[in-house]
Amino acid sequence: MAELRARLEAGRIARRLNQTALARKAGLGRTTVSRALSQSAPAPSADTVGALGRVLHLDVPALLGLLDAACGRGPAAVADAGRPGQAIQLWDPHDLEVHPAAEAPAAGSGPGAARDRNPGGRAGALPAYVRRPHDELLVELVASAEDGNNGMAVLVGSSSTGKTRACWEAVQPLAAAGWRLWHPFEPTRADAALTSMRRVAPRTVVWLNDAQHYFGGENGERIAAAVHGLLTDASRSPVLIVGTLWPESADTYMAPPRSGEPDPHSQVRGLLAGRLIALPDSFDGTAIKEAEAFAAAGDRQLAHALKYSDNGRLTQFLAGAPELLRRYSTASPPVRAMLEVAMDARRLGAGVHLPARFIEQAAEDYLSDEEYDDLADNWPDRAFADVTRPVHGRLAPLRRVRPRTAQSTTPAEEAAPVPSYRLADYLEQHGRRRRARLCPPESFWQAAHDHLSPEELTSLAEAARSRHRFQWAEQLAQQASGSGNANVLVRIAEIRRTDGALNEADRLIQRAAETGNTTALISLAIARENAGRREEAEQLAQRAAEAGDSKGLGQLAEMRESHRDPKGAEELALRAASLGNTSPLIRLAEARELAGAHQSAERLCQLAANAGDATGLVRVAAIRETIGARNGAQKLYQLAARVGNASALVRLAVQREMAGDRTGAEQLAWQAANAGQSFALVRLAEMREAAGAHEAAEKLARQAIEAGHRFALVRIATIRQAAGDHKGAERLYRQAAESGNPSATARLTEMTEAAGEPEAAERLALHAAKAGNPSALARLADQREAARDPRSAEKLALLAAEAGDTSALARMAEMRELTRDTEGAERLARQAAAAGNPSALMRLADIREAAGDTNGAEKLARLAADAGDIHALARVAMMRAMAGDTRQAEQLARLAADAGNPSALAQLAERKAAAARNDSRPMLHGPDSDASAVPVAR
Numbered sequence: 001m002a003e004l005r006a007r008l009e010a011g012r013i014a015r016r017l018n019q020t021a022l023a024r025k026a027g028l029g030r031t032t033v034s035r036a037l038s039q040s041a042p043a044p045s046a047d048t049v050g051a052l053g054r055v056l057h058l059d060v061p062a063l064l065g066l067l068d069a070a071c072g073r074g075p076a077a078v079a080d081a082g083r084p085g086q087a088i089q090l091w092d093p094h095d096l097e098v099h100p101a102a103e104a105p106a107a108g109s110g111p112g113a114a115r116d117r118n119p120g121g122r123a124g125a126l127p128a129y130v131r132r133p134h135d136e137l138l139v140e141l142v143a144s145a146e147d148g149n150n151g152m153a154v155l156v157g158s159s160s161t162g163k164t165r166a167c168w169e170a171v172q173p174l175a176a177a178g179w180r181l182w183h184p185f186e187p188t189r190a191d192a193a194l195t196s197m198r199r200v201a202p203r204t205v206v207w208l209n210d211a212q213h214y215f216g217g218e219n220g221e222r223i224a225a226a227v228h229g230l231l232t233d234a235s236r237s238p239v240l241i242v243g244t245l246w247p248e249s250a251d252t253y254m255a256p257p258r259s260g261e262p263d264p265h266s267q268v269r270g271l272l273a274g275r276l277i278a279l280p281d282s283f284d285g286t287a288i289k290e291a292e293a294f295a296a297a298g299d300r301q302l303a304h305a306l307k308y309s310d311n312g313r314l315t316q317f318l319a320g321a322p323e324l325l326r327r328y329s330t331a332s333p334p335v336r337a338m339l340e341v342a343m344d345a346r347r348l349g350a351g352v353h354l355p356a357r358f359i360e361q362a363a364e365d366y367l368s369d370e371e372y373d374d375l376a377d378n379w380p381d382r383a384f385a386d387v388t389r390p391v392h393g394r395l396a397p398l399r400r401v402r403p404r405t406a407q408s409t410t411p412a413e414e415a416a417p418v419p420s421y422r423l424a425d426y427l428e429q430h431g432r433r434r435r436a437r438l439c440p441p442e443s444f445w446q447a448a449h450d451h452l453s454p455e456e457l458t459s460l461a462e463a464a465r466s467r468h469r470f471q472w473a474e475q476l477a478q479q480a481s482g483s484g485n486a487n488v489l490v491r492i493a494e495i496r497r498t499d500g501a502l503n504e505a506d507r508l509i510q511r512a513a514e515t516g517n518t519t520a521l522i523s524l525a526i527a528r529e530n531a532g533r534r535e536e537a538e539q540l541a542q543r544a545a546e547a548g549d550s551k552g553l554g555q556l557a558e559m560r561e562s563h564r565d566p567k568g569a570e571e572l573a574l575r576a577a578s579l580g581n582t583s584p585l586i587r588l589a590e591a592r593e594l595a596g597a598h599q600s601a602e603r604l605c606q607l608a609a610n611a612g613d614a615t616g617l618v619r620v621a622a623i624r625e626t627i628g629a630r631n632g633a634q635k636l637y638q639l640a641a642r643v644g645n646a647s648a649l650v651r652l653a654v655q656r657e658m659a660g661d662r663t664g665a666e667q668l669a670w671q672a673a674n675a676g677q678s679f680a681l682v683r684l685a686e687m688r689e690a691a692g693a694h695e696a697a698e699k700l701a702r703q704a705i706e707a708g709h710r711f712a713l714v715r716i717a718t719i720r721q722a723a724g725d726h727k728g729a730e731r732l733y734r735q736a737a738e739s740g741n742p743s744a745t746a747r748l749t750e751m752t753e754a755a756g757e758p759e760a761a762e763r764l765a766l767h768a769a770k771a772g773n774p775s776a777l778a779r780l781a782d783q784r785e786a787a788r789d790p791r792s793a794e795k796l797a798l799l800a801a802e803a804g805d806t807s808a809l810a811r812m813a814e815m816r817e818l819t820r821d822t823e824g825a826e827r828l829a830r831q832a833a834a835a836g837n838p839s840a841l842m843r844l845a846d847i848r849e850a851a852g853d854t855n856g857a858e859k860l861a862r863l864a865a866d867a868g869d870i871h872a873l874a875r876v877a878m879m880r881a882m883a884g885d886t887r888q889a890e891q892l893a894r895l896a897a898d899a900g901n902p903s904a905l906a907q908l909a910e911r912k913a914a915a916a917r918n919d920s921r922p923m924l925h926g927p928d929s930d931a932s933a934v935p936v937a938r
Contacts, residue, residue, distance in 0.1 A: 001043060001067075001070035001176070002176050003066055004049070004063060004067055004070060005036070005037055005038075007058060007063065008036065008053075008056065008058070008063070011056030011057070011058050012037070017056075018759060019037070022055065026054075028052075030759070031795065032044075033048075033052070034759065034762075036048050036052060043067065049063050049064060049067050050063075069178070070178070071087060071090065083199060084182040084196045084199055084200060084204075085180040085181050085182030085200075085205075086180060086181065087178070087179075087181075088171060088175035088181045091183075093165070095183075096164065096168060096181075096207055096209060097209045097210070099164070099165075099318070099322075100319075100322045101126050101318040101321075101322075102304065102305070102318050102319075102320075102321030102322060102426060103301065104300035104301050104304035126165070126301075127294070127301035127305070128291075128294040128299045130287050130290045130291045130294065130314075131287075131290070132162075132280070132284070132287050134166060134277050134279055135170065137153070137277050138166060138170035138242075139170065141153050141170070142170050142173055142174060145174065145238050145239075146177060147238075148237065148238045149238055150230075150232075150238055151238075151240050152231060152242070152271075152275050153241075153242055153243075153275055153276075153277050154242070154243040154245055154250075154272060154276050155167065155245070155277050155279055156244075156246070156277065157244075157278065157280070157281070158247060159246065159316070159319075160318075160319035161279045161281055163279055164244055165315070167207070167242040167244065170242065171205050171240070171242065174240070179203045179204065179205055179240075180203065180204045180205070181204070181205040182200060182206055182207060183207040183209070184197075184206070189213040190213065190214060190217060193208075193214050193226065193227075194226065197227065197230055200230055200236060200239060201236060202237060202238060203239075204240075205240045205242065206227070206230070206240070206242070208242065208243030209244050210244060210245075211244060211249075212245060212246065212249040215265070216249065220264075221264075221267040221268065224270075228267070228270070228271050250272070250276060252265070253265045253268045253269055253272060254269055256269075281316075282313050283312040287312070288306075291306060292306060298769060298774075300804070301318065302314070308425040308426060308429070316395060317395070317426070320426075321395075321426040323395075324391060325426075325427075325430060327391060328397060328430070331386075331397075332383070332386065333367055333368075333371040334363065334375060334379050335383050335387045336366075337367050338360075338383055338384075338387055338398065339387065339397055339398065339427060340366050341354075341359050341362040341363050341366060341440075341444060341447075342398060342423040342428075342431075343427065343430070343431025343432075343435055344431070344435060345444075346423055346428045346431065346432075347428075347432045348440070348459065348460055348463040349456065350452060350456045350460065351455075351456055352423075353401050353420040353421070353422055354420060354422070355418050355419075356384065356418065356420065356421060357447075358447045358448065358450075358452060359398075359421060359447075360380045361443060361446070361447035361450065362440075362443050362448070363383075363443070364443040365441035365443035366441065384398070384400075384421075388400055388421070397424055397427055398422065398423060398424070399422050400420070400421055401420050401421065401422050433868070436870070436900075437865075437868070437870065437873070437898060438899075439467045439469070439897075439899075445460070445464065445469065445472040445475075448460050449472075449479050454479075454481075454482075454483035454488040455480075455485070457477075458476075458480045458492060460476050461473045461474075461476035461480060461492070461495060462491075462495060463900070464476060466900045467897050467898055467900055467902065468897040468902045468905055473495070477492045477495060477496075480492055484511070484515075486512040486515040486516075486517035486520060487512075487519075489511050489517075489520070490517060492508055493506075493523075509523050509524055509527075510524065513540070516543070516547060518547050518552075519549075521541070521547070522544050522549065525540035525541040525544070525556060526552070526559075528540060529559055534568075542575070546579075550575075550576045551581070553572050553573070553575050553576040553579075553584065554572075554573065554576050554584035554587070557570075557573040557576065557584045557588060558588070561588055570604070573585045573588050577607065577608065577611045578611075582608040582611050582612070582615075585605075585607055585608040585611075585616065586604075586615055586616035586619060588604055589601045589616045589620055590620060593620045593623050593624070594623065598632070602620065602636070605619075605620050605636065609639070609643060614640040614643045614644075614645040614648065617636045617639050617640035617645070617648065618636070618640050618645060618648050618651075620636055621633040621634075621635075621640070621648070621651070634655070636648075637651050637655075641668075641671075644671075646672045646680075647672075649668050649669070649680060650668075650669070650672045650680040652668050653665045653666075653669040653680050653683070654683055654687070656668060657684055665684055666684065669681050669683075669684050678704050678712075681701075681703050681704035681712070682701065682704045682712045684700050685700035685701040685712060685715070685716055686716065686719060688700065689720065690719060694720075694728070697716050698716065698732070700712075701716045711736075711743060713733075713735055713744065714732075714733070714736050714743050714744050714747065717729040717732035717733045717744070717747065718747070720732065721747075721751070726751065729751070730751055732744075733745075733747050733748040733751065737764075743773060745764055745768035745773065745776060746765070746768050746773055746776035748764055749761050749764040749765045749768065749776045749779070749780055750779060752764055753780055762796070764776065765777045765780045769799065770803075774800045774804050774805035775800075775805050775807075777797075777799050777800035777805065777808070778796075778797065778805045778807050779808075780796050781793045781796035782808055782811060790824075794812070797809045797812055797831075801831065801832065801837075802835070806832045806835045806836060806837035806840065807837075809831050809832035809835070809837070810828075810829070810832045810843065813825045813829040813840050813843070813844055814843055817844050817848075818847070825844055826844065826860070829841045829843075829844050829860070833863065833864065834867070838863075838865075838867035838872065839864070841860045841861070841863050841864035841867065841872070842861060842872055842875070844860050845857040845860035845861045845872075845875070848860065849879075854879065854883070858876055858879045858880075861879065870899040870900060870901040873892055873895055873896035873899060873904070874901050874903050875904075876892050877889045877890075877892035877893040877896060877904040877908070878904055878907060880892060881907075886908075890908060892904065893908055
């Protein structure tokens with residue numbers, strides 16, 4: 001294949017054609033040509049090779065012969081029809097039992113965002129491969145095989161430690177050299193190995209994954225002997241044999257027999273001796289850093305694994321997540337119910353350790369009547385045993401957590417600790433996406449009331465309230481407040497105040513304040529100040545300040561300033577400053593400057609500066625600049641600069657530059673940079689670039705980069721580009737891009753596209769996306785759409801969405817809608833929603849609604865709701881209400897409330913109340929104050 005592509009590329013260069021021109025002459029798509037020439041793409045079709053060969057005036061039969069040889073077809077394929085295996089490049093790694101890797105959700109994804117990314121059920125792309133010490137041993141083995149030597153290695157490691165993936169990556173260099181790979185599998189692994197090992201030909205990789213299936217059992221010794229025969233048969237060299245084993249199997253095969261006992265594994269032990277390579281269970285520090293580098297460059301799967309795995313067990317997480325989903329989707333009713341209880345508890349605010357009694361009690365209403373009646377008497381024990389069974393190492397859907405004795409707080413806990421369970425992180429995230437629109441049933445709330453902590457109950461009370469479960473919000477809040485926990489009391493008081501229960505809120509705050517809770521003390525101080533009880537307010541705020549929170553003093557100071565008590569305000573601000581909080585002084589100074597009390601403002605700024613904070617001087621100076629008082633501003637900047645304020649130094653540097661004192665400007669800019677404000681150098685560079693001093697501008701920009709401002713060259717290049725110096729701008733963009741600046745790569749992409757080099761532009765945009773900046777692909781898609789190349793625009797927009805930027809899809813959808821391509825607009829908006837941006841559908845709905853197409857708008861809003869936009873549900877409810885369909889409007893409003901958005905229910909209630917007032921008739925029915933009776937989706 002490499003030879004075929006080399007000939008095609010040489011022909012393209014000889015004919016002086018870029019890929020676009022070649023595609024046009026050959027009558028092929030630009031992407032087809034690009035993939036045909038790419039060394040990393042699948043083999044092109046014979047028709048593609050023929051079309052390219054004819055345009056390039058190459059020997060087409062010879063090219064097709066190379067294609068057949070690479071793909072195992074043609075005369076060469078007939079000659080080795082009896083050889084087991086096929087070309088390495090024709091294998092899918094998943095067919096060789098490389099574990100499918102967990103897909104990372106798209107950025108900003110909501111419920112169902114990744115729903116249709118892989119409808120076939122098999123994971124797609126594997127994450128980037130992180131090399132570890134065992135890979136170096138495999139590299140040496142493969143290099144020896146390329147040199148014509150036979151070799152064998154068996155990787156030994158626990159489940160999902162990366163053994164099979166390591167083998168797959170190791171043999172890739174042999175694919176380019178035309179090697180085959182044989183995986184003995186049918187009718188059984190052992191039968192295939194026994195019958196076909198003797199037919200293995202030179203340049204073949206024999207794949208013995210899970211080698212216990214070959215070396216265990218009654219035929220293990222015979223297979224080991226056949227492998228040994230292959231390795232020692234010079235007529236069939238070179239061959240390479242790779243395999244994997246679990247540690248317990250390796251221990252069994254390598255253990256010598258006891259004296260006088262038979263030796264069932266002598267052949268296997270002799271074969272494996274010196275050929276075992278051990279894999280660690282986790283990534284070491286070096287491997288973690290390399291994984292982090294791949295993640296930073298855009299590998300979302302590795303980023304996902306780094307975030308959610310523990311102790312360096314990345315491979316176990318990546319391999320285990322799909323199996324966890326399978327276990328959940330095929331679970332028995334009680335196990336499924338337990339998992340959904342845990343999912344709902346975590347997404348609504350419960351802690352990570354969930355009591356077994358809570359899970360058991362809450363699960364009841366997650367079961368249908370028939371399922372509940374079929375439960376065995378010991379169903380909880382059986383379900384917990386099933387759901388805690390691990391997959392791929394230590395991962396389990398629910399994992400029991402054992403409380404440490406040092407963490408037990410009561411004698412009862414020490415005597416009989418309550419078992420708790422933790423939901424697997426991946427299932428937790430899955431539940432947050434897929435169950436976001438569902439409200440838990442009655443048993444969940446009751447179990448929470450009976451078994452969860454006050455802090456958890458407070459979070460769940462808020463969740464119940466936002467879902468219009470007011471009765472449960474009340475009960476959970478009452479239960480939580482009974483604990484006397486001050487933080488809980490403050491949160492419950494906030495809920496009560498929002499609900500209008502002001503007296504009860506005050507009582508709760510008072511209880512919390514009595515414990516010394518600073519948030520409660522400050523809240524009570526504000527209430528006393530509003531009631532005119534100033535002395536009490538000051539005492540409460542002072543207590544909070546002495547306990548470490550001086551915000552109350554600042555808030556009282558501002559209140560007194562607004563009530564025309566400047567002396568009292570200043571005294572409180574000074575008390576706050578004496579405790580290290582100068583913000584009240586600075587805010588008073590700003591207020592007085594804006595009110596025209598300039599001397600007073602300046603005095604307060606100086607007091608703050610004396611306390612170590614010159615920010616006020618700079619802020620008041622900026623106000624003076626705005627109103628044209630430059631001399632007064634200059635004075636304050638100088639005062640702030642004397643104490644090293646970086647922002648003041650930047651302003652003074654700019655002023656010196658404008659006055660022509662470049663040396664003085666640079667000195668001040670460096671002082672600012674040394675104080676952490678490298679923007680000063682950038683600003684001078686921009687001013688010199690605008691003045692035509694290009695070399696001086698570049699010098700300052702590079703100095704700014706060294707000082708930590710990575711966008712300096714990009715800013716200079718932007719000025720240069722705007723001035724029409726495209727060549728100079730491109731040079732600077734390239735320099736910035738080569739230093740790893742993705743923004744520069746994006747700008748360079750736009751210039752390259754505008755210069756008529758679309759293939760090069762795409763390469764740059766893809767490079768930027770891999771470096772973490774998919775906006776280059778999105779902007780390139782916009783350029784193609786504007787150039788009336790919709791097919792290419794869509795392709796690039798989809799690539800951008802896969803890399804995390806759905807903006808191009810959304811913009812293109814709007815453009816198509818406005819040009820009356822409603823079908824295309826809807827398709828693109830659906831794609832944006834599938835990538836995690838359902839708002840694209842809502843924007844189309846807005847356009848259609850404004851155009852009078854209410855049916856079309858409602859259809860799109862429903863699609864957005866299905867994609868996880870809870871605000872869309874509320875919108876659809878109101879659309880139905882406007883159309884007069886009150887019953888469905890209420891149903892949809894309740895669903896929106898289940899998902900946490902009760903606004904539609906409130907609006908419907910307001911509409912009915914208004915209608916009742918207008919008709920002078922009492923309301924006959926309306927949204928209930930508590931939606932508990934609504935059937936719960938299971």
